[in-house]
Amino acid sequence: MKTTLKFKHKKVLVLGLAKSGVSAASLLHKLEAFVTVNDRKPFSENPEAQGLLQQGIKVICGSHPIELLDEGFDYIVKNPGIPYDNPLVSGAVKKGIPVLTEVELAYLVSEAPFIGITGTNGKTTTTTLVYEMLDKGGKHPLIAGNIGTVASEVAQTASEENNVVIELSSFQLMGIDTFRPKISIFINLYEAHLDYHGSIDEYAKAKANITANQTEDDYLIINADQPELDQLLHFSKARKIYFSTKNHLEQGASIKDGHIFFNNEKIIDISQIALPGKHNLENILCAVIASKVSGIGNGAIQEVLKTFTGVKHRTQFVRTLNGRSFYNDSKATNVLAAKSALEAFEQPTILLAGGLDRGGSFDELIPYMTNIKALITFGETAPKFIETAAKAGIQTVKHVDNVEAAVPAAYEASEQGDVILLSPACASWDQYRTFEVRGDIFIEEVHKLK
Template sequence: MKQIETYLHKKILVLGLAKSGVTAAALLHKLGAFVTVNDKKSLSENPEAQGLLEQGIKVICGEHPVELLDEGFELIVKNPGIPYQNPIVEGALKKGIPVLTEVELAYQISEAPFIGITGTNGKTTTTTLVFEMLREGKQNPLIAGNIGTVASGVAQEATKDNHIVIELSSFQLMGIDTFKPKIAVITNLYDAHLDYHGTRNEYFNAKANITKNQTEADYFIYNADQQDVLEIAMQSQAALIPFSTKQVLRDGAYINEDWICFNGEKVMSVDEIALPGVHNLENILSAMAAAKLSGVRNEAIQTVLRTFTGVKHRLQYVSDVVDRKFYNDSKATNILATVNALQAFKAPIILLAGGLDRGNEFDELLPYLKNVKALITFGQTSPKIQRVGREAGIKQITSVDNVEKAVPVAFQYSEPGDVILLSPACASWDQYKTFEVRGDIFIEAVHKLK
């Protein structure tokens, strides 16, 4: 960890706790800042805040009082989930107070270079693939970011011999200043999180921040099959490394004659890859490119791709129950992710879907429901998804209260050889705190069937 003096004796507000806020507050305190923490949860219900209080950090809990801005803070480090419409954030920006996320702190103190991965879909799978390839290739990787490990905590332990492989959300990328990954990846871009960003341009601009500080000494791996990503690449100062599942490229990562290739070299046959789903070829190509640029040999890449079957909650194989295969794709919080999941299987599918209603319809699913023999819905969007199911001609459609109740009903509708797939096409927040909780409940319900 670099012992920087950037924040020495500076008055800093950490807005919102959770794991990232706790780590950022403790780090800033260690770096000599005068830290105040503000969290909406009351102190009595907030063990994290109590722990910071014991370290000598000022803690204000129970609300976000705008009057805090009168205390002369020089910087705000906010939880990525707190929107920019928050009165304290809005007020700080009007006063010219910088608002960052802890990813920026991680970059400033890290001795290790970063491999940063973002995109609408495939971030976690790609991040995990890169990490596994670097680990198999003896490159000493560490994993961080939106995948569940706090970046500024990982960076404190990193040395020059490590690589930090970091998954980055648009929320995190909006709060960077100098952050510059050695290798940046955008897997793909589709409309998402518009309730947070307001417009698709704002969302895409946030994603583009991953390459905004890169120079010609860095690499930007990008999806050459998407015009929106191409436009971002054209603005980047980094060395451009395209990937494509649809065209044979002169340079970069691509598929040719059922081989995944990099810069003209055949690396591995597609038939040998263990990870299911055509959509995962995007993740595989971008991960392979990052690994090759990091000096990983083909043998290590091949070993990972022959054995890696997926990340939990991302088209995760759960179990086989009386010749029915169960898959947990709870991370499918948008329609595109569910489309990708449906395209991954040739067997008849019992689809479990539904969740938070963000105001959209689900007609985009229609062309991909041909292989769905039964539809079990739950949550706020249940009526909307059922309507699309009826239009698709699905005969067996029913609504249940929740995911746990959906599993035995799906089993009753199924026959040997069928796939029972949880792929909600919606966020979980109408019924569950996170998509992970929703997926874990599905897994537990499947094991109860046994």
């Protein structure tokens, strides 16, 4: 672990706990900062806060008292999920107090270079693919962030031989100062998280921070099929490498004659790739570029692409039973993600969909429902899905109570050669605590089928 004097004898407020807050507070304590932790959960119900108190860290629980700003903090390190209109955060910004996220701390103490991945869709799959390719190629990668161990924990044990591969949300990227990945990947940009950012422009600006501190010695991997990304990232000093799923590129990664190419070098026949879905080609091209510039050979890249079938809850293959193939795409918590999943399959499909009602309609899915032979719907949005199915001309529609009931109903409506796909197009919170819980229940019920 590198030492940094940036926080030594500085007053730092860690706002919000969860895993990242606990790790940030402990690390700052090691770096000899004067740390105060503030979390909304009451102390008596907060084992994380209790553990930090035992380390000698000041803990304030139960609310976010605005009076804390009178204590003269030099920095605030906030949980990425806490919005900037939180009175403590907005008050700190007005006072000129730097507001950071735990990713910045990780970067400051890491001896290993970072490979940072952002975008609206595909971050987790791309992050995992990059990690697997580097691992297969003997580069000793470490995976961090939302799909691994908290970044500031990973960074403390990383050496120069490692690469820290990290998925980065817009929330995290708003709280960086010096963070500089050796390789940054910007997969795509679509409208999302407007409730947090207020506008697509602010969301895009936050994402663009991934390359803010890069230099000519670094790499920026960009989607050539979205020219607006080039405009957004025009300021970047990094060496730009493009990918395209639509056009062949002489330089960069693209598709030609059913093969993936990098700089006109044939990498793999697409028919040999195990990961389903056209939308995953973007993720694959990103991972190929990151791996090639990291010095990974084609053999390691090919081996990963021939065996990697997906990240859990993201168009994840579960099993085949009596000729039916089951896929878990519980992470599809919006219409855009569900579109991608529906596009992935040409076979007749039984769709399981529904969940939290955020007020929108699902008619945008209709052009992508041509292969849907039956819809099994559940949750608050079931009535809306029934209306959409009628407009799409889907004859078989069944309304059930939950995912537990949806799986046997889908199997009953299917026949040999069909795909049975959970891709809810909705958040899970009306019935399940997280999309992971919803997906795990789907997997469990699929394995119960005889």
